[in-house]
Every structure is written in C-alpha cells, then in structure tokens.
Amino acid sequence: MSISTHGQLDSVLARTDANQPAGIERLMDFLRIPSVSTDPAFAADVRRAGEWASNMLKECGFESRLVNTHGHPMVLAKHPGPKGVTAPRVLFYGHYDVQPADPIELWTSPPFEPVIVEGPMGKRVVARGAVDDKGQVMTFLEALRAWHACAGGPPCPVTVILEGEEESGSESFEPFLREYAAELESDVAIVSDTGMWDINTPAITTMLRGLVYVEAKLKGPSHDLHSGLYGGALANPINSLARMIASLHHDDGRIAIEGFYDQVKPLPEKIKKQWDKLDFDDAEFLGKAGVKKGFGEPGFNAMERTWCRPTCDCNGIKGGYQGEGAKTVIASEATAKISCRLVADMDPDDAFNKLSAHLRARVPAGYTLEMKTFGKNPPIRVKDESPYLVAAERGLAKVYGMNPVCIGTGGSIPAVGLLQRILGVESLLVGFGLDDDRVHSPNEKFELTCFRRGALSHAAILAELAGLRP
Amino acid sequence: MSISTHGQLDSVLARTDANQPAGIERLMDFLRIPSVSTDPAFAADVRRAGEWASNMLKECGFESRLVNTHGHPMVLAKHPGPKGVTAPRVLFYGHYDVQPADPIELWTSPPFEPVIVEGPMGKRVVARGAVDDKGQVMTFLEALRAWHACAGGPPCPVTVILEGEEESGSESFEPFLREYAAELESDVAIVSDTGMWDINTPAITTMLRGLVYVEAKLKGPSHDLHSGLYGGALANPINSLARMIASLHHDDGRIAIEGFYDQVKPLPEKIKKQWDKLDFDDAEFLGKAGVKKGFGEPGFNAMERTWCRPTCDCNGIKGGYQGEGAKTVIASEATAKISCRLVADMDPDDAFNKLSAHLRARVPAGYTLEMKTFGKNPPIRVKDESPYLVAAERGLAKVYGMNPVCIGTGGSIPAVGLLQRILGVESLLVGFGLDDDRVHSPNEKFELTCFRRGALSHAAILAELAGLRP
Numbered sequence: 001m002s003i004s005t006h007g008q009l010d011s012v013l014a015r016t017d018a019n020q021p022a023g024i025e026r027l028m029d030f031l032r033i034p035s036v037s038t039d040p041a042f043a044a045d046v047r048r049a050g051e052w053a054s055n056m057l058k059e060c061g062f063e064s065r066l067v068n069t070h071g072h073p074m075v076l077a078k079h080p081g082p083k084g085v086t087a088p089r090v091l092f093y094g095h096y097d098v099q100p101a102d103p104i105e106l107w108t109s110p111p112f113e114p115v116i117v118e119g120p121m122g123k124r125v126v127a128r129g130a131v132d133d134k135g136q137v138m139t140f141l142e143a144l145r146a147w148h149a150c151a152g153g154p155p156c157p158v159t160v161i162l163e164g165e166e167e168s169g170s171e172s173f174e175p176f177l178r179e180y181a182a183e184l185e186s187d188v189a190i191v192s193d194t195g196m197w198d199i200n201t202p203a204i205t206t207m208l209r210g211l212v213y214v215e216a217k218l219k220g221p222s223h224d225l226h227s228g229l230y231g232g233a234l235a236n237p238i239n240s241l242a243r244m245i246a247s248l249h250h251d252d253g254r255i256a257i258e259g260f261y262d263q264v265k266p267l268p269e270k271i272k273k274q275w276d277k278l279d280f281d282d283a284e285f286l287g288k289a290g291v292k293k294g295f296g297e298p299g300f301n302a303m304e305r306t307w308c309r310p311t312c313d314c315n316g317i318k319g320g321y322q323g324e325g326a327k328t329v330i331a332s333e334a335t336a337k338i339s340c341r342l343v344a345d346m347d348p349d350d351a352f353n354k355l356s357a358h359l360r361a362r363v364p365a366g367y368t369l370e371m372k373t374f375g376k377n378p379p380i381r382v383k384d385e386s387p388y389l390v391a392a393e394r395g396l397a398k399v400y401g402m403n404p405v406c407i408g409t410g411g412s413i414p415a416v417g418l419l420q421r422i423l424g425v426e427s428l429l430v431g432f433g434l435d436d437d438r439v440h441s442p443n444e445k446f447e448l449t450c451f452r453r454g455a456l457s458h459a460a461i462l463a464e465l466a467g468l469r470p
Numbered sequence: 471m472s473i474s475t476h477g478q479l480d481s482v483l484a485r486t487d488a489n490q491p492a493g494i495e496r497l498m499d500f501l502r503i504p505s506v507s508t509d510p511a512f513a514a515d516v517r518r519a520g521e522w523a524s525n526m527l528k529e530c531g532f533e534s535r536l537v538n539t540h541g542h543p544m545v546l547a548k549h550p551g552p553k554g555v556t557a558p559r560v561l562f563y564g565h566y567d568v569q570p571a572d573p574i575e576l577w578t579s580p581p582f583e584p585v586i587v588e589g590p591m592g593k594r595v596v597a598r599g600a601v602d603d604k605g606q607v608m609t610f611l612e613a614l615r616a617w618h619a620c621a622g623g624p625p626c627p628v629t630v631i632l633e634g635e636e637e638s639g640s641e642s643f644e645p646f647l648r649e650y651a652a653e654l655e656s657d658v659a660i661v662s663d664t665g666m667w668d669i670n671t672p673a674i675t676t677m678l679r680g681l682v683y684v685e686a687k688l689k690g691p692s693h694d695l696h697s698g699l700y701g702g703a704l705a706n707p708i709n710s711l712a713r714m715i716a717s718l719h720h721d722d723g724r725i726a727i728e729g730f731y732d733q734v735k736p737l738p739e740k741i742k743k744q745w746d747k748l749d750f751d752d753a754e755f756l757g758k759a760g761v762k763k764g765f766g767e768p769g770f771n772a773m774e775r776t777w778c779r780p781t782c783d784c785n786g787i788k789g790g791y792q793g794e795g796a797k798t799v800i801a802s803e804a805t806a807k808i809s810c811r812l813v814a815d816m817d818p819d820d821a822f823n824k825l826s827a828h829l830r831a832r833v834p835a836g837y838t839l840e841m842k843t844f845g846k847n848p849p850i851r852v853k854d855e856s857p858y859l860v861a862a863e864r865g866l867a868k869v870y871g872m873n874p875v876c877i878g879t880g881g882s883i884p885a886v887g888l889l890q891r892i893l894g895v896e897s898l899l900v901g902f903g904l905d906d907d908r909v910h911s912p913n914e915k916f917e918l919t920c921f922r923r924g925a926l927s928h929a930a931i932l933a934e935l936a937g938l939r940p
Contacts, residue, residue, distance in 0.1 A: 209698060213796040222760025228679060228881025231783045231811050232775040234756060235765040238784040238806075239719065245709060246716035286704060290692025290802075292836035295705040302703040311702040314709050315799050316790035321807055326683045326844035328809060328881070329785050332760075336708075337791055339798060341701050366762035374796035411698025411798070 016146040031114040031127040037097035037168040069172030072164030087156030091186035094137035095166035098129035106442035135446035136192040139454030155466030188388040194431030202396040205429035207408035210342035210379035235364035241334040307408025348376035395461030486616040501584040501597040507567035507638040539642030542634030557626030561656035564607035565636035568599035576912035605916035606662040609924030625936030658858040664901030675899035677878035680812035680849035705834035711804040777878025818846035865931030
C-alpha cells in the first residue's frame with residue numbers, strides 16, 4: 001500500500017471528525033481503568049491501562065509492546081511511516097497513569113465512571129485523567145487512527161512512548177530512555193500534556209524554566225544553648241540563616257547573587273509583542289493565590305516574572321523550637337531549602353555555583369554550611385526559527401483559523417528535559433488543556449471541543465512535519 | 471527566752487560548724503526522696519519531700535505547713551523572730567523538687583542514693599538535687615537550725631517558702647503568691663538557687679535579664695503554591711520573614727529596632743571594674759558551646775553581652791516543606807519565635823511594642839502578621855546602695871574573708887520577678903553552686919565546702935540584716 005503525504009490531509013481530517021463518536025467511547029473506556037500509579041493497590045490496573053493503550057496503537061498499525069521497568073511498564077510503539085519517503089522522525093510522549101482521586105467525597109460522579117455533561121463551553125467528559133493525560137493521549141491516538149485509515153499509516157516515521165509513572169515520580173523514565181535510546185532516535189518530540197491559552201486560542205509552550213534545588217544547613221554551636229546564658233555572645237544560627245536568605249534579593253525584588261542574570265537574555269521583541277496581546281490579567285492570576293498585590297523583579301508583569309525570569313525562592317525553613325508556646329533556646333543549626341527557577345540560557349551548574357558562593361560568603365566565622373542538591377534541570381526554549389515549531393504552528397493554524405501563541409510555563413516538565421538531554425531531541429509542547437480543567441483535583445474534566453480539535457491538530461501537524469526534509 | 475541579735479553570731483557560726491556532720495546526713499536524707507516534679511509517677515515522693523522539709527522547719531522553731539495547690543504543694547513556714555525587736559522581715563525562697571534523673575545510664579551511682587566522694591576540691595555529695603536545689607535549701611535550713619539552737623530562733627522575722635514545681639513550670643507559684651500575699655509580706659527576699667564566681671569567691675547575682683517572647687506568623691497566599699507557577703510573581707512568605715528577621719540587627723551585631731537601646735544605661739563604673747577583675751575567659755565560655763569565635767554587640771565582651779546587654783534572638787523558625795528531599799512549594803505562611811532579653815531599665819511592654827512595630831513595618835503589602843506573646847518578664851537589677859545588699863555583702867565577707875562580687879545572669883529567674891511584682895519585695899540572689907556542678911545532668915554534685923560555707927554565710931547574713939532598721 002502506497003502512502004502519499006500530500007493531498008491526503010483533508011480526508012484525514014474528515015475521518016478524524018467522523019471517528020469522533022467512537023473516539024469519545026474509546027476515551028471513556030480508557031478512563032474507566034483506575035490507573036493510579038502512586039498506590040500499589042492499583043498496580044494491575046496501571047498495567048491494564050498500558051495494555052489497553054498498546055492495543056489501540058496496534059489498531060493504528062503500530063508495532064507496540066509493553067516494556068517492563070522496575071516500576072510500571074512503558075508503552076513503546078513504532079511505525080516506520082511511508083516507504084521511500086524521507087520525513088522527520090516524530091516521537092509522541094504522553095502518560096497513561098493518573099493522580100489518586102482523593103478527596104473522593106468532593107466528586108459529583110465517581111472518578112472512574114466517566115460521564116459526559118453539558119458545560120458552558122459545550123459537552124465535557126468528567127473523570128480522573130480526563131485531561132491529564134488520558135484525554136490528551138487520545139488526541140494523538142485518534143489522529144494516528146485517522147491517518148492509518150486514510151493513508152495506511154502516519155505520513156512520517158512515528159514512535160510513541162507512554163509512561164506509567166508520570167504521577168509518581170517517573171523513576172523508570174530516565175533508565176528507559178538510556179536503555180532504548182537507539183530505538184527511540186527521533187528528529188522531534190511532541191508532548192501533549194500542557195494547555196491552550198483559552199478554548200479558542202491554541203498555544204505551543206516554547207519556554208520551560210529549569211530548576212536548581214538545594215538544601216543549606218548552617219551549623220553553629222555544638223548543641224542547643226540556653227538563650228539566657230549565651231544570647232548576645234555568639235551568632236544565632238537562625239538569625240544568621242535569615243540574613244543569608246535575606247541577602248539573596250535586593251529590596252526591590254531583584255536577585256542579588258553576583259552574576260546571576262549574566263546569561264539571561266531579554267525576551268525577543270516578537271514574543272514580547274505576542275505576550276502583550278494576550279491580555280494576561282495579573283490581578284486574576286494573583287487572586288487565584290489569594291494575593292492582592294504582586295511582588296517581584298521590577299519592570300516585568302506577573303506573566304513575564306513566571307515565564308521568562310529566574311527566581312530564588314526559599315521552599316522550606318526550619319530551626320530551633322517548633323512546638324507550641326515558648327522555649328528559650330538558641331538552636332545549634334538551621335536549615336533552608338532554596339530553589340532557583342532558571343531561564344534560557346542559564347546553566348544549572350553555574351547557577352548552583354553562584355548561589356553556593358553567595359551563601360558561603362555569608363557564613364558566620366567558625367560556622368559551617370552543608371549544601372545538598374536535589375536536582376538540576378536546565379531551562380528549555382524552543383528557538384523561534386525551528387522548522388518543527390513553524391510546522392506545528394501551521395498545523396494548529398489550519399484547525400483553529402489563527403496562529404497559536406508561543407507561551408512559557410514557570411514550572412519544569414522533567415520528561416522534556418530528559419528527552420533533550422538523553423535523546424538530544426527537542427520537544428514541541430502542544431497541549432489542549434484549559435486552566436479550569438481541575439487537573440489533580442476532584443471533577444477533573446476535558447472539553448469535547450478540545451478533544452476534537454486536539455485530534456485534528458495532531459493530524460494536521462503530522463502532515464506539516466511530513467512536508468519537511470529532516 | 472530573750473533573743474539578742476548582737477554578739478551571738480560567733481556562737482551561731484560555731485554551732486553551724488558543729489552541726490555539719492549531722493547536717494550532711496540530713497541533706498542525704500532529703501536527697502533520697504525522688505521528688506521529680508515533672509513525672510506524675512513521683513507525685514507522692516514530691517509531697518513526701520515537702521513534708522520532710524516542713525518538719526525540718528518545725529525543728530527550727532517554725533510554724534510550718536504544706537499549702538495545697540493545683541499541682542504540688544508549697545511549704546510555707548513562719549517564725550516571728552525575737553520579741554520586741556524591730557528587724558527587717560526576711561523571706562527565704564528555694565525549691566524541694568528536682569529534675570528527672572535521665573539519662574540514668576550515665577550516672578556513676580544511683581541518682582537517689584547520695585554518696586560522698588572525694589574530688590579535687592575536697593569531699594562532695596553526688597545525687598540528683600545535690601545543688602539544685604536541695605543542697606542550697608539546706609544551707610539556709612542549717613543556718614536557721616543553728617540560730618534556733620543558740621538564740622531560740624532567727625534574729626529577725628523569717629518566712630520560708632519552698633516550691634515543689636520549680637522544675638516543672640512553677641504553675642502554682644503565682645496564684646500562691648497572690649493568695650498568700652498578706653501572710654508573705656516581707657522587706658527582703660533571699661533566693662538560694664544560683665552560683666558563686668568560683669569556690670573561693672562568693673557572689674551575689676544583682677542583675678537578671680528580663681524577657682519578651684513572641685511568635686510572629688506571616689501569612690501571605692491563601693494556600694501553598696507551586697513555585698514554578700507562581701515563583702517570582704509574589705512575595706514568598708519565607709523569604710519575607712527572613713528579611714524581617716535579618717532587619718532586626720545591623721551588620722555589626724547591634725540591634726536595629728528603633729529606640730531599642732533608649733532605656734539601657736551604661737554599666738556603672740564600679741561594677742565594670744569588678745567585672746574586669748574577674749578575668750572572664752571568653753574563649754572558655756564560648757568553647758563550652760562549641761563556638762570558636764563570638765559575635766555580638768561591638769565594644770562588649772561575652773560576659774557583658776550576656777549579663778548587661780539586651781538581645782534579639784530567633785528561637786525557632788518554620789515554614790514550607792520540612793521533610794526529606796525537594797518539594798517545589800511556596801508556603802502560604804511562615805512562623806518565627808523571637809525573644810528579646812532585656813536589661814535594666816527596659817520596660818517589657820515598650821520593648822514588645824518596638825519589636826512589633828519594627829516587624830509590622832516590614833510586612834509585604836497585602837500580607838498579614840499575627841503576633842502572640844508568651845510572657846514578658848521585666849529585668850531585675852538590685853541597686854548598689856540597697857542596705858540589704860550591703861548587709862549580705864558583709865555577711866559573706868565575714869565567712870569568705872573577701873567581699874563578694876556582684877554578678878549578672880543572662881537568664882530570667884521567674885520566681886524573682888514574681889516576688890518583685892506580686893509581693894513588691896526585692897531579692898538577693900545568694901547561691902553557692904559552682905559552674906561544674908552538673909545541674910540538670912547526670913552526676914550532679916555539691917561541694918561540701920560550699921555546703922558548709924553556705925550555711926555559715928546565711929547565718930552571718932541574718933545577723934547583718936537583723937542589725938538594720940527596716
């Protein structure tokens with residue numbers, strides 16, 4: 001069977017649409033499997049969800065199998081694409097496990113008995129995993145199904161990996177990537193686990209902040225002291241640690257670590273203009289956190305502060321007496337957890353070294369500072385001129401009638417960093433979730449409009465990618 | 471029987487000395503009663519120790535009884551003193567309860583089976599409570615016994631109160647003082663629960679620092695936030711609290727709270743000279759805390775910093791993630807316990823107001839600060855010219871052949887503050903403990919030399935006080 005990458009998209013899109021009712025049934029079947037990866041009681045269900053997805057991929061013409069790990073299995077499926085055509089090799093990533101359903105009493109319908117209900121934006125499916133990430137996985141599985149039906153397979157070589165531990169720490173993911181690196185070799189990855197700007201505005205997340213996370217323990221006296229006996233005569237480790245933390249910022253909110261901003265480039269004018277048009281509402285964003293007035297680096301709004309500017313936050317602190325009432329103690333040590341969110345082109349090791357040097361320079365004479373690191377993830381920024389990004393933009397524009405916006409996200413997505421680091425492949429984060437989808441919360445939902453357009457978008461993006469020479 | 475306050479001291483001192491062997495036996499009897507006040511299992515023993523002490527006072531001619539409280543009983547004993555003589559009314563304070571003996575395995579002999587052992591400074595008694603405070607209580611009980619034997623009673627009206635809850639929070643002490651205030655009315659109090667400068671140098675503690683202890687809780691966002699999503703866009707409560715704490719001091723160690731030192735007077739020249747002669751060893755003092763280099767208010771040594779200068783110490787801090795590893799959270803709140811040690815003539819309310827205003831002025835816009843206070847104790851300083859102090863100095867000089875030094879202590883002794891506040895009576899802290907007595911630790915001991923001279927000193931001080939007109 002010969003496969004043409006040109007001229008077939010219209011029939012693929014029509015097929016995707018025609019498949020919708022059955023696609024919704026398939027999604028609901030998928031959602032009925034309680035694949036809660038954190039709870040060992042659901043281990044068999046997790047595997048069953050993996051098998052279910054693997055079978056779907058087989059129906060789409062893929063060679064698919066479960067790869068066992070030390071934790072839950074990975075789904076690994078491959079399709080060679082059309083014979084004789086040189087097209088970019090595409091890697092899809094998603095996960096088939098879900099968050100626990102607790103608190104169960106807040107659900108309006110049982111979390112693993114999906115229902116279709118009418119909402120202000122049309123029909124939606126309500127269930128645990130509806131959008132995170134089973135619904136999003138189904139967007140590209142439905143696109144692959146339509147391509148299979150219309151063209152005998154996708155218009156380019158495709159690998160699909162579906163993780164079963166995304167919600168429980170992804171411990172097996174890195175070893176899996178290392179072991180199967182050769183088999184997974186690809187030109188571009190598409191990750192469907194993020195959101196749109198709003199229901200009508202598609203988005204590609206092109207900036208992800210990186211992270212350096214440390215624990216700093218300041219050790220002073222050999223044991224806890226009576227604050228009457230010793231108070232005033234020596235550096236109090238808690239006060240000293242507070243001074244060290246305070247010194248990390250200038251009064252106006254800028255980070256005061258020497259050279260911290262050296263690698264940070266200003267936002268490209270093109271992106272800045274796009275973002276300004278988004279009408280990001282600082283007050284609404286902060287209001288969701290119960291905060292009336294933002295605070296941060298001067299000259300940036302909350303969107304820029306969280307998408308394209310680095311941070312230095314204390315995530316935890318402890319020292320001395322923690323109980324009720326009073327204890328007149330001078331603690332022998334105090335500990336802080338401190339993390340820096342990094343943006344392109346900051347290097348995590350360099351950021352760690354600068355943070356570490358800053359803190360060490362402020363340790364009281366004779367005291368010691370113990371530093372531990374809990375992970376260093378580099379920041380990610382997809383280059384504007386990336387042909388894959390341009391292809392994905394064109395695919396989304398075809399479905400939505402408008403260009404997607406390139407947005408950032410303040411958090412890290414470890415999978416994206418690992419795909420970059422281990423496979424050397426850049427990820428396009430094309431997701432169809434909405435802000436109000438209640439991810440990780442009771443009554444998680446996915447708009448059927450998003451489901452439909454997501455499937456159409458993946459079908460279109462594949463056509464655009466197939467038009468590229470790798 | 472007529473009692474003369476003059477000319478009898480020599481016989482009283484001789485009698486005190488002659489009583490020593492029996493006095494040591496009495497002390498050892500007292501120490502055999504495991505009057506651990508914190509542990510309900512020992513409640514009967516605590517009462518037994520109170521009864522034992524009350525009986526001793528009866529043997530000294532006192533009307534003595536146990537006064538029940540909500541906790542352990544108080545011993546309350548009174549002697550009218552010599553008839554027809556107007557002399558200052560003296561109130562003795564001590565406590566008959568002891569600390570728990572744990573860790574029991576570190577004792578070289580059972581804690582409630584007192585033994586006399588030879589040490590580098592002569593014989594000593596080893597047992598829980600040896601010096602804190604049974605041994606010290608016995609110093610004035612032996613003095614009262616000798617006065618009773620030689621003169622039919624003390625040379626002035628004497629009230630004795632012995633507490634049974636000093637090691638467990640003294641909860642009943644304040645209500646007791648309030649209820650029995652009329653009966654306890656006195657001109658001067660003598661508290662025997664402190665130390666000497668060294669075994670040959672008697673000391674009167676004339677300065678005690680006061681205390682203001684607060685808990686400050688900074689509340690920001692309505693709930694914990696994801697540091698990726700919100701980091702950089704709002705004030706992080708932990709970082710903000712750290713800045714507030716850091717702002718309490720200048721870089722050089724001086725307290726930066728506005729007006730904090732306004733009421734603090736310089737150390738009187740006379741006391742400063744006495745202290746300079748003491749050869750206080752900063753390195754040794756700090757070395758016991760495992761600290762190589764002191765830090766504090768410039769221009770003062772460690773002794774001055776802890777005896778006569780105020781402090782502002784953070785005694786506890788907590789916020790955000792406290793567990794192992796990393797959690798990328800921005801905490802909604804952070805809490806610090808902060809205390810200020812106060813010196814004469816600082817007012818606790820004024821210090822609290824200044825601390826509070828300082829912190830409140832630094833709360834990020836829109837955030838709130840909740841302040842709780844856990845006690846405010848005023849500082850205590852016995853005036854150099856107090857006739858009672860001069861009398862006590864003369865009494866000690868008679869026994870030791872040298873004037874005592876007037877020292878300070880960095881901590882508070884709540885009983886002293888309460889005697890001042892509720893009864894309006896000033897306390898002379900005349901104690902006979904040594905730095906190496908292992909108070910609250912295994913193998914607590916009391917030098918028999920200190921026991922003997924302590925009893926002689928109290929006998930002599932009573933004679934000196936009796937010579938005063940109230």
